[in-house]
Amino acid sequence: MNKNQIRQVIVLSVISCVALFYIEQILEVSYVLKTSSKILLFLIVPVLFIKIVLKEKLMESLRLNQIDVKGLQLGIELGILSMIVVITAYVLLQNYIDAEGIILDLQERLNITLETYVFVALYITFGNSLLEEFYFRGFIFLKFYQSGYHWLGYIFSSALFAVYHVAIFATWFSFEIMLLALAGLFIVGFIFCWLNTKSNNFLNSWILHICADIAVVSIGFYLFWTL
Template identity: 55%
Template sequence: MLLVVEQLIGASYIVKTGSKIILFLLIPLFYITFIMKKPLKEFLNVKGIDRKQLGISFSLGLLSIGIVLSAFFLFLPWIALDAILNDLMTRLEITPKGFLLVALYITFGNSLLEEFYFRGFLFLNFYRENRKVFAYLYSSILFSVYHVAIFALWFDFWLIVLALIGLWIIGMLFNWLNAKSDHFLNSWILHILADIGVMIIGFYLFGFF
């Protein structure tokens, strides 16, 4: 559904964001509340926060910034920067002036939607049912494939395949971080920091430095 919204119908960025809120947040919340009939606090396990695990997530997040930036400059000769910038400004309607707000939303808002859905709603739900292997594979594969809707026009075929494999590995790592804690705050912290690395690339593309 998001692939259709992102690539086929030419929806505005606001419509795409609204679609994610409905699919990644509102529908799962409805399912948790009225189908599973669980209090949200119980489902999210807000009491299971461990500072040591959060510290590990933060450290991995700082490392991820370096990995994201290093990978970008390593593969720079094979990345069509003009095509990406054109796609951002035409299809997604993101301008240099508005990029700061978009960057803040992606870093904190969009990362929360993705972590709540892929790790909180999918992974932890199946993991708690002792379907651990399925939980790891299913949520990670969906997390990886979902991103094709975003960057399908940015890279050639082999870079897309490489990106899918990388995102699958990242999804597995995110799941591992959350398995012991039984909540998705660990992966959200790492996701925020990884997105900061991506947003630095965005500022580079828009000529801020």
């Protein structure tokens, strides 16, 4: 990508994340509508950008036409480690987390119940993680990285990934825990970016993201059952 296309991606991605925050926290639409909006902004729009503006074939642009299975081993190993870290962090910080508030927010704002949470958990683990990795690491970071804008790709992708999550848990945590979560997400985003330079596509970070989400949704099941 040239400098002008880099600027276009930056503006487009910021607008998309702001729009999702507005949809999530201001409009408070149903989970189905929120998910549909994310698919539009994180999948359809960037795919059109790649095809129309960059004039590239999707699979070749994302380096998915030639996959090195051995190159994905690191993603699997770090994925298992991430599950341990997430669960350990919850155990250590659970006294500082408003668990009842989280469940109430899911029930009232998104109409999620224990019964529907099963389907939501599956979507979060495999569908949502794919959207986020395609968008933040495939469409943003790797396109920047492959164009020679290495540090811009690392910093912008990781920062946007962290801030974007504010739309999800804006009412869940205290200010201190929120800052800690944002710092953690930035570091995680940085690691995800670095990990993908080993495979030159976003599959490694997707594997790691799936494993981390398995731990997160498992905690969610625990909260639904016990509260």
